[in-house]
Amino acid sequence: MIEDAFALAAGVAMPGRFYVEMFPICKLYPSLAKRAGFKRKAEELAKMARSVNQVPFDWAKAQMINGTNEDSFVSMHLGPDAGKKLSADEEEVIVTSSAALYIGGADTTVSALTTFVLLMILYPEVQKRAQAEVDSVTSGRLPTLDDLAALPYIMAMVKEIIRWAPVAPLGIPHSVT
Structure with missing residues (x-):
């Protein structure tokens, strides 16, 4: 729908x-x-x-x-x-x-x-590193919002994904001079 x-x-x-x-x-x-x-x-x-x-x-x-x-x-x-x-x-x-x-x-x-x-x-090597970080913090349980502070690599990945391919055209059009 x-x-x-x-x-x-x-x-x-x-x-x-x-x-x-x-x-x-x-x-x-x-x-x-x-x-x-x-x-x-x-x-x-x-x-x-x-x-x-x-x-x-x-x-x-x-x-x-x-x-x-x-x-x-x-x-x-x-x-x-x-x-x-x-x-x-x-x-x-x-x-x-x-x-x-x-x-x-x-x-x-x-x-x-x-x-x-x-x-x-x-980038499978990035996936492996991210999985290792999640595994080390969560010990087999699902991650929660309380775990975010202990997951700096995951947070950096999220920011990079949003920077690399923004989900919406939120920026002001600009160009390098």
Whole structure:
């Protein structure tokens, strides 16, 4: 669902994709606008955005009502009152906030993990050194956030992955003079 929404949004956002951008007069004539396709795509994107927002929220709420939920943004904000009727504004804030958190992490997480796997394949000696550091600190258990201070090589790897292939264009365009 989220991948389809991203693909549709990327296609719609492509400059010059619709006639109305080149011929703004098309906006004034609904029959021309229909043929241009941008309104249909905009409606499709709006429907998909509502679905991307609402479906995960409804799922999390149902899990809370069933008692099978894990801790999450939604469960934290609904608390023990998952079955309680929220005002439209309250629910909208939770729905859109949780969707923003999910959407914000979807592509960036995949991008960072893909870069990590690529670099570990290209540099197996780095992978061995990182694994040795994790093994020496964790002694066979899964690492926790408390272990970060004892994992300087891992932290350096994370920083290098983000530097080498940023997950989003966050920097200001610049060049060397």
